[in-house]
Amino acid sequence: MYDVLLIALIIVSILLIITVVMLPSKTNAASALSGGAEQLFGKQKARGFEAGLRRTTALLGTIFIVIALVLAYLSSN
Template sequence: MYIAMMVVLAIVSVILILSVLLQEGNSDGLSGSIAGGAEQLFGKKRGRGYQGILNKITIVMSVVFIVLSLALVTLGK
């Protein structure tokens, strides 16, 4: 069980790294993120397309990574 969870954690880690690296960078800086943040948050394009899919994959893989890491720590004791 422990080894299987470690393998799944390694796969999730690779997917998480790739999904973060494939996302577009935010080159607006601090002022652009404050001024244009509401437009992106409430805009129509946020959940659609390639970037929306990458955002969802990143969120799901992050949650799975945290849950698996905590489960492995408790099993290791």
């Protein structure tokens, strides 16, 4: 069981890295001059591909944490 979860953790971590790298960047060169006001007032809802990537990233992150906690519990017993 431990080995299966360890392999699953490795696979999830690789997929998580790929999805985080695929997310579009939100940085803007002018944001340093505006004090971040654009991030506060110019915030738009993610749609389509970006929304799917955000959901996938959150799901993979949750799965990663759960598997890591289970592995920590199994290794302590």
